[in-house]
Amino acid sequence: MCGIAGQIVKNYRSSDFNLISSTTDMINKLNHRGPDDMNVWQDESLGICFGHKRLSIIDLSSKGRQPMCSADGRYVITFNGEIYNYLELKRELENSNQNILSKPIQWKGYSDTEVMLEAISRWGVYGATKRFTGMFSFALWDRSEKRLYLVRDRIGEKPLYYGWVDGVLLFGSELKALCAHPKWKGEIDRDSLALFMKFNYIPAPYTIYKQIRKLEPGCITHVSLMDKHEEFNCKRYWSIDNTVNQSRLNIDEVTAVNKIESALSKSIERQMIADVPLGAFLSGGIDSSLIVALMQNLSTKPIQTFTVGFHDDSYNEANYAANVARHLGTEHKEFYVTAQDAIDVIPMLPNMYDEPFADSSQIPTYLISKLTRDHVTVSLSGDGADEFFGGYNRYLWGKNIWDRIKIFPLPLRKLIADLIKSPSPQTWDNLFSVLGRFLPNKYLHQSMGNKLHKLSKIVGATSANNVFFELISLWCNDDFVIGSKRISSKETDLLKKYNNLDFTEFMMCVDMQSYLPDDILTKVDRATMSVGLESRAPYLDHELIELAWSLPLDMKIKNGKSKWLLRKILHKYIPKEMIERPKMGFGVPMDSWLRGPLRDWAEDLLSESKLKSDGYLKTSLVREKWDDHISGKRNWQYHLWGVLMFQAWLHR
Secondary structure, three states, X not given: OEEEEEEEEOOOOOOOXXXXXXHHHHHHOOHHHOEOEEEEEEEHHHOEXXXXXXXXXXXXXXXXXXXXXXXXXXXXXXXXXXXXXXXXHHHHHXXXXXXXXXXXXXXXXXXXXXXXXXXXXXXXXXXXXHHOOXXXXXXXXXXXXXXXXXXXXXXXXXXXXXXXXXXXXXXXXXXXXXXXXXXXXXXXXXXXXXXXXXXXXXXXXXXXXXXXXXXXOOEEEEEEOOOOOOOOEEEEOOXXXXXXXXXXXXXOHHHHHHHHHXXXXXXXXXXXXXXXXXXXXXXXXXXXXXXHHHHHHHOOOOOEEEEEEEOOXXXXXXXHHHHHHHHHOOEEXXXXXXXXXXXOOHHHHHHHHOOOXXXXXXXXXXXXXXXXXXXXXXXXXXXXXXXXXOOOHHHHHHHHHHHHHOOOOHHHHHHHHHHHHOOOHHHHHHHHHHHHHHOOHHHOOOOHHHHHHHHHHHHOOOOHHHHHHHHHOOOOOOOOEOOOOOOOOHXXXXXXXXXXXXXXXXXXXXXXHOHHHHHHHHHHHHHHHOOOOEEEOHHHOHHHHHHHHHOOHHHOOEOOEOOHHHHHHHOOOOOHHHHOOOOOOOOOOHHHHHHOOOHHHHHHHXXXXXXXXXXXXOHHHHHHHHHHHHHOOXXXXXXXXXXXXXXXXXXX
8 A cells, every 4th residue: 555646747847847856745745655665756858757655565675666667668657555366467477478488577576566567568558457456546657658547446445636737747646645736726626515515525536626536446547648638538447337237146045155255255365465464443243243254264363353442332332343353263452532532533634635525434434543553554344345235224224115105195205204304313312212122123223313314305205216315415405505516426427327227226336336435435545544554345356246246136135134145154153143233333423522522613614704704605504504403403413514524624
C-alpha cells in the first residue's frame, strides 16, 4: 500500500516551475500512505514526472522501490495496492518465457510491482490488468507510445484522482496531492455538492472540484502526448454486468456452501501473504467472524485480532468479538474508547478525506485503525459481504413490504406514512423498550424509531425502485444547493440499467457499484491509510463476487435470514448461538452528541449568518432541521452530519 502522484506538463519549460520539486511537494502530502520510502522519477524533455510514497509490505528491500522501470525500458509505473496473485503470474510468465525459447527472466527482486511490469510488457496493459487479482491503482507511462495510462481495480478499493489544470495533467491517490501543485485552482462544483447532500458522499466520477475526476472502478483511461486535445479515452476492462444478467446456477445448497467456502479460503490465503505483521478486524458479527475463522484455520499459530469497544451498550460489540476470539483461539486485543476519544477525531476529518464525506462510522473506523497499527501493518476486514450476500436490513424487508403495500391506493399509503412519522424516532424507541419483553426478537432492532421513519418512506413511494432511492437519499430539494442543477449520477443511471432485475437484487447491484466504492471503501482507505495501515478485504475478490452473483437469491436470503450461505459456513467453526443476533451497525451516537457535547461546534457551523455568508446551502432548510433535532422532535443526524462535514471542510 502506498501513495502515488504525478504530472504531465504540455509544452514544458523549466522556467515555469521545477518538475522534481513540484512533484515532491505533491507526494509529500501523502506521507501517511507511505512512511517507509519516497522516490521521484522524471523525463524532463517530455514534461512528465512520477512520485511514490512507499509502505513496504512485500519485498522490503530497495529492489521493490518505485517508480519502477520495466526490464525492457519501455514502461514506468507508480503503483498503489497489492496484486494477490502475483506469484501465480510470475510462474506463468516464467513458463511462457520458456515456451517461446527466450532467455530466462532475470528478476531484480520479488515484489509484485516487478511482476506487473513484466506482465504488461508481455500481454499489454489491458491483457495484463485483466489477469491481476487485487486492489490497485496505478499510473503507467509508455515511453514508446508516449501515452499515460491510469488504472483502477475492479471494485474500487484504491482511489485515483486526475484532471487537467491550466495545461498540466495531475493525478494522485488523494486530492491533497493535487492541491499542492503550483498550478492548482480549486473551484467548488455545486452540482457535485448537490450529489453529496443527497448521498453523504460524492459518487464517482465526480469530485468536489470542477476540473478533477475520480477514475471509476474497473476502468483504464489514457491520454497521449501525440494528441493535440486533452481528452481522456476511458475503457472498462471489467464489469459485473455479464454475471448479473446471466441465468443463475442450478446447484444445491451443500454444493454452493462448499464452493463459496473454497473461493473465500483461497482469497484469504492469498491476502495473508506479507513480509510484515498481519492481523484482522473482528466485530463478532458474521462477516468478520468468518474471515477470522478461516484465517485461523489456515494459520499454524494464533492470528492477531482487534476490536474497538464503546461504553454505550447500543453501539458496543466488543463482548461478542471477545467470545468469538476466545472460541477460535486468536491473540485478541480490544480497545475501549470514550465519547471524548471519538469527538477528538472530528477536527481531523476534513483533512483526512479531502472533500466532503459524511459517513459517521468514519470515526470508529479511524480509531480501530489507529489502535491496530500499533501492533500490525496489515489487517483483513469483512467489507463487501453485505453487498454480495444480502446483508443489509433493507434487502430483508424492502421487497416484502412493497409487495404488501402496493395494493393500497397511493393517497391511503401517504396517510399511513404521515402517521408513522408523527411520533419522533425517540418516542418509538421508548415504546419498543417498554414492549420489548413481549415482542419476538425479530422485531427488536437497534434504533427502531429510525427504521420506522425509513419505513414511512417506503409506504409513500410510487414504485419499487423509488423505494430504494427514497431509502438512500437525504437532501432532495432541487434548490437546496444554491446555483446547482440536477445531474445524472451513477445511482440514477443504474436505475435504468437494471430495471429488469428482482427488486432485492437491484438494490444489491446498485449498492455494489455506488455505496460500496464511494462510501464504504473510501471510508476504510482514508481511515487506515491515515495511520499507515493496509486494510485488505477478502470478500472483494472478483472471482468470489462473480460466483456469489451466479447463485440464486434464495441462497443469500432465506427464512428471513440474511447472508444465509455465509452463516452455513460459519456454523462449522463457531456455535450458532454465538453469532446469531440482530445486525448492529458500526457507528457512534451522533444524534445525542449533536444535542450534547457537539452542540456548540455544530451551532457555530450551522449559524444563520455563516450559512448565508458562505452562499452554498439554503439556510432556512438547514435551520429547520437543526431546530427539530436539538428539540428532540426528530432525529436528523444523517442530514445534519452531511451539512456539518461540508461546512467543516469549507472552513478548513
